[in-house]
Amino acid sequence: MTREWLYHDKESFLLKLKELLAAGTPPERLTIMTPFHVHEVDHLLHLKPSPLKIFTLIGAAAGLAAGWGLTIYTSLDWPLRTGGKPIVAIPAYVIVAFELTILIGAIVTFGAFLFLGRFPVLKVITGGDATEAQFLIQEHREEDE
């Protein structure tokens, strides 16, 4: 059996959520959907901060390494002195390394978001629309209760 509450405003929604949690409803039985991020929900459900930042760090570090690797490797692969600069001209390569840090960092962060949030959510795409227009609480109960 599923009980459902729909609210148009954040305050009544939060009151109901607090009430349910105070009554001892385990959070994993609740499905909550909100039209925008409600920070209080994170506190009430004791959600851990997203681990996305670890992926961001890995992506950025990989991009930095790729930037230095690409510029230095290609310069040494065919050493050709131009513009009176050294073969491995570090200050000039800072730019490529910087751009690739951001590029790969951003792409990996977005990929990690898809992975962590389990996107795309196929069941919503193929049919049952989500009701994220309003503040929704669903309580799922065992059949025998």
Added chain:
Amino acid sequence: MSLGTYYQNLETDVLAAMRKPSTLYWVALAFSGALFAMGMGLWGYQIMTGIGASGKMHPVGWALYITNFVFWVGIAHSGTLISAVLFLFRARFRSSFNRSAEAMTVIAVMTAGLFPLIHLGRVWFFYWLMPYPNQRHLWVNFRSPLVWDVFAVSTYFTVSLIFFYTGLIPDLAVARRHATGLKRWVYRVLSLGWEGKPNQWNHYNQLYMFLAAFATPLVISVHSVVSWDFAMSVIPGWHTTIFAPYFVAGAIFSGTGMVITLVVPMRKILGLEKYITIDHFESIAKILLFTSLIVSYAYIVEFALAYYSGNVFETAHFSYRLLGDYRYFYWMMLLCNSLLPLTLFFKPLRRNLKYLFILSIFVNIGMWLERFVIIITALAHDYDPYNWGNFAPTLVDVGIDIGSFGMFFMLFLIFTKMLPVLSITEVKEHAE
């Protein structure tokens, strides 16, 4: 009015903008599309006949195409500024402009990205700019600012596109609910099946914050790299250390001008007066004024550096810029970029939308002229008098330039009918 009704009105108002285009819209779309087609046609003509179809030749080898490249990259910048920087600073008026500004960024970078290709004599070899293993065993020259540009601009395009799309995800879920038929399916897929569950929001917020944090230094680096295309050379008027901050401020200035040019009519035509208020415009006018002051300061510093250096070539160049063949362009530029924006010190003018719209067009013209003046005067008049010469654009040059404006406005018009033009999610959040 209760919040629930406000939310519903907001959704219908913003999404109503996406229904049934008016005749005026079709006319505007057809006009800009025709300009774009003309530009592409002329590019085709240039490819067929050779690069001589353009007026750029010795000594002015970089001319209108590069002017346009720098202009459009500059326009792109304030999109990121309004989105990312104002997000990090938690400026609330951002939510009225951020979607149009982000769309503007993506579209302007697409437009800008065409110009280095148009500028090439043999465009079919453009992929030589990419480092890839090849049978000639050659790599690109990473010490060259032109290769930095390839990396900077393509990174900028990719990251702005991801940032734009990320901001759209929850709004596409709203659009999905209101749409019917095939459109509904498109929005369903594009929204990735967004539900608005707490853990989704949790990851989403982190993602948005990191993308904003990436985009902010990126926007500064991209226009710095564009400025180094010039500053790394030894040409008087280009070879100066102030170029990077000068170009970045100019980019934000011109982009803010373009946001006003786009949003004033958009707000009126789509009936979004309730959500994009005069207060919001006043805030953005302040950014315009502030960046105009920085740009004017940079103009003064350029001259001061040339004078203080005592270098005969530098001083000769700057007196040529002020009084030489292109003086009218330079004076017009000073009028548009430095003098007219000073009127924004008066509050009634900051809050007058008609005035802001007209001023923003002057700013667009002024910033285009700034790039024109920097590029053309420096090349036309370098060290050796035997190497001096003036630039005369051909119809192909001018036609392709106008075509780029056609492309930009055409894509922006398509955007206003395909995607929510306001960030519904954020406006709801701030309505609390």
